[in-house]
Amino acid sequence: MAENGKISGLQLMVLTFLYTIGTTVLVIPAGLAATAKQDAWLGAIAGVLIGTVVIGLYMGLLTVYPGLSFVNICRSALGKWVGTALGVIYMCYAFIGASTVLFYVGNFFKTQFIPHTPLWCTIMLFAVVVAMGARLGLETIARASELMLPWFLMLFVLLVLTLVPAAKSANVLPVFEVGWKPIFSAGLSFAGTAYMPMVFLFSVLPHVKAPEKTKIGMYVSALLGGVCVILVTLFCILILGPNITGRSMYPSYALVKKINIGNFLQRVEAILAGLWFITTYVKTTFYYYAGVRSLSEILGLKQYKVVTLPCAMAVVVFSLVVYPDVVYMQYWDSIIFPPYIILLGVVIPLLLWIIGLAKQNSQQEPSTSTQNQLDKGS
Amino acid sequence: MLTALLLLLLTLPITGCWDRREMNELGIALGMGIDRVDDKYVVTVQVVKPGQVAEQKGATGAESPVVMYKSEGPTIYEAIRKMTTASPRKIYAAHLRVLLFGEALARQGIGNALDLLSRDYELRTDFYLLIARGATAQEALNVLTPLEKTPPNKLFRSIETSEKAWAPVVSISLDDFVNDIVSKGKNPIISGIRIVNPDEVGASTKNLNTIRPKVMLENDGIAVFRKDRLIGWMSEEESKGYNYITNNVHSTVGHISCPGGGKLALEVVDAHSKIGGKMVSGRPYLSVDVTVEQSVGEVECRIDLTKISTIQELEKRAENSLTRIIRHAIDAGQKKFKSDYFGFGNAIHRGHPKMWKQLQKDWDERFEDALVDVNVQIKIIRTGTITNSFMEEEE
Numbered sequence: 001m002a003e004n005g006k007i008s009g010l011q012l013m014v015l016t017f018l019y020t021i022g023t024t025v026l027v028i029p030a031g032l033a034a035t036a037k038q039d040a041w042l043g044a045i046a047g048v049l050i051g052t053v054v055i056g057l058y059m060g061l062l063t064v065y066p067g068l069s070f071v072n073i074c075r076s077a078l079g080k081w082v083g084t085a086l087g088v089i090y091m092c093y094a095f096i097g098a099s100t101v102l103f104y105v106g107n108f109f110k111t112q113f114i115p116h117t118p119l120w121c122t123i124m125l126f127a128v129v130v131a132m133g134a135r136l137g138l139e140t141i142a143r144a145s146e147l148m149l150p151w152f153l154m155l156f157v158l159l160v161l162t163l164v165p166a167a168k169s170a171n172v173l174p175v176f177e178v179g180w181k182p183i184f185s186a187g188l189s190f191a192g193t194a195y196m197p198m199v200f201l202f203s204v205l206p207h208v209k210a211p212e213k214t215k216i217g218m219y220v221s222a223l224l225g226g227v228c229v230i231l232v233t234l235f236c237i238l239i240l241g242p243n244i245t246g247r248s249m250y251p252s253y254a255l256v257k258k259i260n261i262g263n264f265l266q267r268v269e270a271i272l273a274g275l276w277f278i279t280t281y282v283k284t285t286f287y288y289y290a291g292v293r294s295l296s297e298i299l300g301l302k303q304y305k306v307v308t309l310p311c312a313m314a315v316v317v318f319s320l321v322v323y324p325d326v327v328y329m330q331y332w333d334s335i336i337f338p339p340y341i342i343l344l345g346v347v348i349p350l351l352l353w354i355i356g357l358a359k360q361n362s363q364q365e366p367s368t369s370t371q372n373q374l375d376k377g378s
Numbered sequence: 379m380l381t382a383l384l385l386l387l388l389t390l391p392i393t394g395c396w397d398r399r400e401m402n403e404l405g406i407a408l409g410m411g412i413d414r415v416d417d418k419y420v421v422t423v424q425v426v427k428p429g430q431v432a433e434q435k436g437a438t439g440a441e442s443p444v445v446m447y448k449s450e451g452p453t454i455y456e457a458i459r460k461m462t463t464a465s466p467r468k469i470y471a472a473h474l475r476v477l478l479f480g481e482a483l484a485r486q487g488i489g490n491a492l493d494l495l496s497r498d499y500e501l502r503t504d505f506y507l508l509i510a511r512g513a514t515a516q517e518a519l520n521v522l523t524p525l526e527k528t529p530p531n532k533l534f535r536s537i538e539t540s541e542k543a544w545a546p547v548v549s550i551s552l553d554d555f556v557n558d559i560v561s562k563g564k565n566p567i568i569s570g571i572r573i574v575n576p577d578e579v580g581a582s583t584k585n586l587n588t589i590r591p592k593v594m595l596e597n598d599g600i601a602v603f604r605k606d607r608l609i610g611w612m613s614e615e616e617s618k619g620y621n622y623i624t625n626n627v628h629s630t631v632g633h634i635s636c637p638g639g640g641k642l643a644l645e646v647v648d649a650h651s652k653i654g655g656k657m658v659s660g661r662p663y664l665s666v667d668v669t670v671e672q673s674v675g676e677v678e679c680r681i682d683l684t685k686i687s688t689i690q691e692l693e694k695r696a697e698n699s700l701t702r703i704i705r706h707a708i709d710a711g712q713k714k715f716k717s718d719y720f721g722f723g724n725a726i727h728r729g730h731p732k733m734w735k736q737l738q739k740d741w742d743e744r745f746e747d748a749l750v751d752v753n754v755q756i757k758i759i760r761t762g763t764i765t766n767s768f769m770e771e772e773e
Contacts, residue, residue, distance in 0.1 A: 267502070
């Protein structure tokens with residue numbers, strides 16, 4: 001279980017930022033536009049607001065259980081057996097998450113660039129890098145994302161600046177036509193994709209230097225990440241219109257195809273696709289890292305690194321079958337995923353938080369100090 | 379040593395993938411034409427011959443710069459794939475410039491035909507849609523023209539140039555068309571092209587050997603659609619009015635008659651328009667506001683341009699003339715085509731979303747008896763490099 005490396009608060013911010021954008025930026029505008037039409041960007045804003053609340057919850061969890069990973073939080077709240085069982089559920093979800101994101105990557109390539117290359121080939125190449133990152137440890141991942149951040153920012157600024165001339169303001173009118181309900185449900189699906197999986201950052205948080213100070217940083221970087229996605233969604237609506245955005249598999253990719261500055265700077269979409277590779281990499285790595293960490297904690301292994309390679313093989317194979325087809329993928333993402341992630345990302349953490357608070361209160365009563373030590377031991 | 383070997387192994391995936399296609403394996407398609415014969419699509423694709431398009435010293439241009447493949451199939455996708463039976467290279471559509479539909483197919487509806495083009499990953503959305511007026515798409519692609527070596531490039535460039543300099547022309551991309559079809563408040567339109575002298579042979583480089591090629595292609599009129607079916611053609615003046623209403627005039631030239639007889643041409647330097655709509659006692663009440671900046675371009679009458687009152691008089695006449703053009707265009711929409719291709723419905727939707735909910739189901743009928751308020755403001759600011767015409771002195 002040894003992870004000697006420690007990451008700084010700033011590195012955690014970079015990770016959170018890229019993690020928030022993750023796959024969200026590539027797929028979520030379509031879902032938002034399908035539910036909220038031209039108000040998709042309002043849905044994105046609602047999503048960020050909901051996300052802030054979710055992060056508040058996680059920060060609460062961090063205060064109640066300082067320095068514990070998610071599996072250990074479950075154990076300390078629910079006792080050894082129930083806690084471990086819950087930990088297993090989370091571990092499974094981390095692996096499922098890693099597999100689905102790998103499928104997204106492979107599917108994106110197969111749909112947009114290389115339809116005749118087998119899926120396993122793309123997925124395996126990506127998985128090798130992910131497994132390598134997880135194996136080399138948190139410090140390496142954090143430094144790698146620090147290195148990738150300038151590239152990300154550069155591409156993103158380029159994206160925004162080059163899209164401004166093509167924007168048609170009439171596309172967002174009439175504002176607020178769909179009403180609260182679709183905007184809220186769009187926001188929920190956004191928060192479900194971008195913020196609720198952040199529960200897996202609990203495998204990272206114990207390794208942050210001075211975690212108390214990083215709380216503000218978490219909020220700031222998650223908000224900034226959210227703003228990036230809001231901007232991309234807004235541009236999708238402004239340029240493609242709600243109809244084409246809602247109908248596209250990858251609306252932000254359809255969006256960058258529109259870049260054309262003076263018939264000269266055009267057809268740059270393959271370069272700008274670099275954006276999603278960076279953010280998707282961070283997201284996959286985190287799912288995967290959380291998965292292997294949880295597994296090693298559940299099994300009580302001394303070195304989590306021994307499971308990185310076998311798990312990578314399992315994840316690659318699983319990603320090939322995780323969605324049988326893209327129609328199923330969309331069904332799963334829109335119908336099954338939201339309640340699932342709300343259960344795992346909100347309801348259970350909330351329960352754990354309440355249990356933790358209750359225990360803390362009883363801890364403050366001096367007469368029960370022996371009981372507390374028992375609690376800690378379990 | 380082992381690391382070095384591993385690093386070498388890592389270079390393997392860089393060499394390429396299953397989908398690598400070298401330049402000499404691509405048949406780069408610039409233009410595509412779709413027609414329908416009985417229940418089959420007839421697809422024609424024009425592929426560049428790279429050697430002939432490249433600028434060469436002393437090239438006589440005896441060989442045609444493009445080659446056209448034609449094939450039939452029950453679906454467009456099948457037809458395009460079937461072309462590999464005739465073409466040594468697989469068609470590569472990422473650089474498509476224009477997509478032509480034969481008028482006959484357009485009258486049956488082109489919606490289904492467009493699905494492939496938005497579904498296929500190779501295509502971008504930066505090509506223009508065109509209708510071959512009174513001809514098949516195949517015939518229209520079959521004309522070689524000077525200045526631009528390939529017919530699709532000619533069509534692409536001339537619609538781009540003409541849209542910026544001549545009011546009756548508009549360019550429509552796939553996204554525009556799809557958005558219009560889906561929205562309930564605007565019917566789509568597509569620009570038309572016409573073959574001049576269709577009976578002559580335009581497909582040979584011989585067509586280029588004369589100063590005035592016998593066969594040429596012209597932008598001509600705008601096709602009006604109801605849903606995805608072509609229902610008619612706007613005249614030049616109606617097209618002009620259409621583009622003024624939809625804020626699509628960048629620069630153009632128009633004329634007015636002088637107070638004392640004769641004509642005077644005005645160049646539009648800048649034009650902006652805004653359309654709106656609301657409901658007044660159960661009847662749609664639409665508005666068009668156009669502001670235009672013009673300069674005097676050609677004087678063919680006796681008039682004193684040095685007086686302020688003359689300019690004011692000209693502005694008034696220009697306003698009347700443009701109002702008439704716009705009214706005429708709207709009349710055509712309301713009476714002749716019975717179709718709101720201007721997007722007034724979308725304007726109501728944007729401004730009064732609640733009202734639109736009741737209107738949208740039978741908008742085309744409601745549009746027919748809508749009242750329209752046209753408000754034109756024209757400023758004539760400059761008179762070119764001279765003031766009065768030198769012909770003034772002869773009086």
